[in-house]
Amino acid sequence: MSWDAEFTHHFDRCADSMRFTAFLLCGNHHEAEDVVQSAFLKFYLAGPKPAQGGGLDAYLRQIVVRTFLAERRRVRWKREKLTDVMPEVPAAGSLSEDRLVVWKALSAVPAKQRATLVLRYWHDLGVEETAAALGCSVGTVKSNTSRGLKALRQRLGPEFGDLWQEVSRGA
Structure with a gap:
């Protein structure tokens, strides 16, 4: 099979x-589309x-995550801007309210911690696999996981408890 055909199939x-x-990493569809296109x-x-x-x-997922992180480093100064247009919201009925709350909270977690949480809990990767995908040490993955979960819990508040883990497992 030629590379073009194999690429198209994949x-x-x-x-x-x-x-x-x-x-999940970016928090909006337009930026996510740009990241995936680049990846x-x-x-x-x-x-x-x-x-x-x-x-x-796994290789492609690694490229997606690294592209997202590189973009965040490149435009660190770029933050949310006020506009007269309402933010993009997924179609009604397609997501539970809890998922929307978790995704909104996840978008406030720092980029590297967010990438770690998405890989660990959404893609169910182990610590070593996550470290390989992010190009960092196992210790960095563990500390980013801990800090990311702490930030997520603070953002969600006590009434949501460990909702992130339930949402990430499709419950």
């Missing part, structure tokens, strides 16, 4: 999953060599 199979991962471009330009080792989903 794109068709996992684009929605990568968009959702990027949405797939990097993936395509890398060529078939990474594909030979297998684990394409």
Whole structure:
């Protein structure tokens, strides 16, 4: 199979999953779409060599997370701006109210901690896998997980308890 055909097949199979991962990281659909587009471009330009080792989903997820983090570093000064347009909200009925509350709280967690939480709890990766995806040490993953969960709990308040873990497991 040619690289173009293999890439197209992989794109068709996992684009929605990568968009959702990027949405969890970014907090809005437009930025998530930009991150995924950049990630797939990097993936395509890398060529078939990474594909030979297998684990394409993990490799692509790693590119998505690293693209998100690089974008956050590049535009650190860029923060939420006030506009006269209402923020984007998922379609009514597609998400529970609890999920919306958790996702809003998650968007307030610092980028590296958010990436760690998404990989650990949404994608159910272990500490070592998360460290490999983020290009950091196991200790960094553990501290980012701890700090991220603490920030999320503070943002959600005591009435939501461990709702993040329930939401991330699809409960």
